[in-house]
Amino acid sequence: MKQFLLILLCSHLAFSQVKYPKDYFRSPLDVTLVLSGTFAELRSNHFHSGLDIKTQQRKGLKVYAAAQGYVSRIKISHFGYGKALYITHPNGYVSVYAHLQKFSPAIEAYIKECQYQKETYEVEVFPSPDELPIATDEIVAFSGNSGSSGGPHLHFEIRDNAERPINPMLFGIDIDDSKAPVVSKVYAYPKNKNSYVDESKVRKELRLIPSKNGDYSVEPIEAFGDIGFGIVSYDQQDLATNKNGVSNIQSFFNGNKNLEVDFKRFSFNETKHLNRYIDFEIFKTKKSRIQKLFIEPGNTLSLFKDVSDNGYIKVEDSTSSVYKVRIRDFKGNETWLSIPIKGKKHKEVLEGESITPKHYIFKDQVNELSDRNISVYFPSNSFYDDFYIDFGVKSDTLILHKDIVPIMKNFTINYDISNYNDGDKSKLFIAKLYGYYKKPYYVRTTRKGDVLSARSKSFGTFALQTDTIRPTIKPVNFQDKKWLSKHNYLKVKIDDDLSGISNYRATINGKWILMEYDYKTDLLVYNFADNIIEDTEHNLKIIVTDNVGNSSTFEATFFRK
Numbered sequence: 288m289k290q291f292l293l294i295l296l297c298s299h300l301a302f303s304q305v306k307y308p309k310d311y312f313r314s315p316l317d318v319t320l321v322l323s324g325t326f327a328e329l330r331s332n333h334f335h336s337g338l339d340i341k342t343q344q345r346k347g348l349k350v351y352a353a354a355q356g357y358v359s360r361i362k363i364s365h366f367g368y369g370k371a372l373y374i375t376h377p378n379g380y381v382s383v384y385a386h387l388q389k390f391s392p393a394i395e396a397y398i399k400e401c402q403y404q405k406e407t408y409e410v411e412v413f414p415s416p417d418e419l420p421i422a423t424d425e426i427v428a429f430s431g432n433s434g435s436s437g438g439p440h441l442h443f444e445i446r447d448n449a450e451r452p453i454n455p456m457l458f459g460i461d462i463d464d465s466k467a468p469v470v471s472k473v474y475a476y477p478k479n480k481n482s483y484v485d486e487s488k489v490r491k492e493l494r495l496i497p498s499k500n501g502d503y504s505v506e507p508i509e510a511f512g513d514i515g516f517g518i519v520s521y522d523q524q525d526l527a528t529n530k531n532g533v534s535n536i537q538s539f540f541n542g543n544k545n546l547e548v549d550f551k552r553f554s555f556n557e558t559k560h561l562n563r564y565i566d567f568e569i570f571k572t573k574k575s576r577i578q579k580l581f582i583e584p585g586n587t588l589s590l591f592k593d594v595s596d597n598g599y600i601k602v603e604d605s606t607s608s609v610y611k612v613r614i615r616d617f618k619g620n621e622t623w624l625s626i627p628i629k630g631k632k633h634k635e636v637l638e639g640e641s642i643t644p645k646h647y648i649f650k651d652q653v654n655e656l657s658d659r660n661i662s663v664y665f666p667s668n669s670f671y672d673d674f675y676i677d678f679g680v681k682s683d684t685l686i687l688h689k690d691i692v693p694i695m696k697n698f699t700i701n702y703d704i705s706n707y708n709d710g711d712k713s714k715l716f717i718a719k720l721y722g723y724y725k726k727p728y729y730v731r732t733t734r735k736g737d738v739l740s741a742r743s744k745s746f747g748t749f750a751l752q753t754d755t756i757r758p759t760i761k762p763v764n765f766q767d768k769k770w771l772s773k774h775n776y777l778k779v780k781i782d783d784d785l786s787g788i789s790n791y792r793a794t795i796n797g798k799w800i801l802m803e804y805d806y807k808t809d810l811l812v813y814n815f816a817d818n819i820i821e822d823t824e825h826n827l828k829i830i831v832t833d834n835v836g837n838s839s840t841f842e843a844t845f846f847r848k
């Protein structure tokens with residue numbers, strides 16, 4: 288027995304006590320670190336995989352390699368990380384730098400060669416260890432706002448050799464933080480029809496009572512059966528007002544720990560389960576992210592520790608108990624929330640009759656719905672629960688439930704368009720309609736004969752739209768037939784109203800040129816430093832195509848010595 292315990296103890300230690308080197312990595316910037324985002328904080332459909340470091344509201348700050356190593360990956364994309372650099376270090380860790388403005392001259396030359404070779408702005412390459420070696424303290428890039436970034440900042444990550452992101456602060460990256468986390472909402476969740484809180488069988492918000500020392504409590508609740516709780520919380524650090532994520536949450540029932548959520552490390556294939564961890568319906572309807580301190584079926588997140596009864600508590604009749612939550616930031620500042628509970632069994636609880644819709648979804652099965660010219664196909668295991676789905680078709684509009692259910696896999700929507708004129712068919716696309724005014728947004732649509740298909744991962748209203756209007760192309764900093772010898776850049780604005788821009792191609796005197804596209808400003812920019820042009824007179828030609836194939840051509844002549 289003793290031996291068994293020892294083995295158990297050792298394996299537990301080996302699993303949980305990964306030693307991260309504290310002095311190995313330096314800060315990637317030479318300014319005081321201020322964060323606009325912490326590790327594993329809750330984002331849309333994912334946990335944040337790194338630190339978002341503020342760059343003084345500007346682009347162009349020097350970005351240093353966190354340690355010596357080699358460039359193992361460069362990825363440039365219009366969305367996502369924008370311009371991103373990956374450095375592999377001799378100790379097996381990989382540091383990642385994203386939303387960059389540009390790379391250091393050596394890396395910039397390397398990647399431009401790839402771009403000119405492939406004739407695309409978007410590229411992804413994996414250099415070998417001897418191609419771009421990186422020295423200690425080397426400047427590798429300049430910070431920016433590229434890709435899906437909402438303002439200038441550096442996104443910095445450290446990943447282990449299994450591609451799992453780890454909180455960089457575990458490696459000694461230090462941030463001033465003396466403030467304890469804040470709790471802004473608390474909810475109780477009866478688990479099933481035999482449990483209730485204050486006579487409610489569904490989630491119930493409890494009124495928070497802040498105390499002077501920063502902790503919280505609520506009025507005693509009356510409850511019975513299996514109950515879970517959820518909180519909305521954030522952490523502010525010393526040098527900014529950003530509401531960042533917390534680093535650890537623990538819950539206790541009558542002094543016994545029943546759940547811990549520890550945001551130290553995760554893997555990218557589990558990050559989607561964020562939508563199961565938060566109360567997805569509340570997030571979609573009220574924009575508030577409740578972290579549920581209980582684990583429902585299908586939630587396989589590795590962030591949970593020391594779980595008993597999946598985090599639920601069992602409240603018995605005529606008992607007095609207390610549920611407590613301890614919320615901590617990385618620096619160990621902590622806030623407590625306590626919920627006094629009186630166990631009280633009601634004689635009976637009224638249950639409202641509900642009208643059930645026609646269509647039922649079984650989570651373990653393939654589900655197909657169809658009506659007239661529209662069908663929807665869900666692969667098996669797309670959902671966490673079985674449920675009744677709203678499904679309605681009205682001419683070319685598909686009402687597919689409400690966007691309040693987390694979906695793990697893409698589903699496919701098919702429209703039969705054989706009733707359209709042949710001329711119109713090629714201009715049709717499937718759109719998702721948003722908001723009160725039902726504004727259409729293009730969903731990537733493919734056509735096979737008379738069937739249009741689109742894939743989506745969220746419910747809502749979909750409709751067919753027609754786009755017959757070509758993209759627009761307008762010069763920003765030059766005019767036709769002028770001398771541009773002093774220009775460093777050519778800037779052009781491109782736009783497409785309905786289906787959106789699919790691709791663009793620019794040439795000077797017939798040779799492909801690299802134009803960087805920023806979808807946030809609609810700008811295409813060519814850098815004369817690329818040195819592609821030789822003669823004096825130049826013909827610039829840009830072709831822009833939208834998502835249904837309408838295209839526009841812009842041509843201009845300019846002179847340059």
Ligand SMILES: [Zn+2]
Binds near residue numbers: 335338
């Ligand atoms: Zn980030």
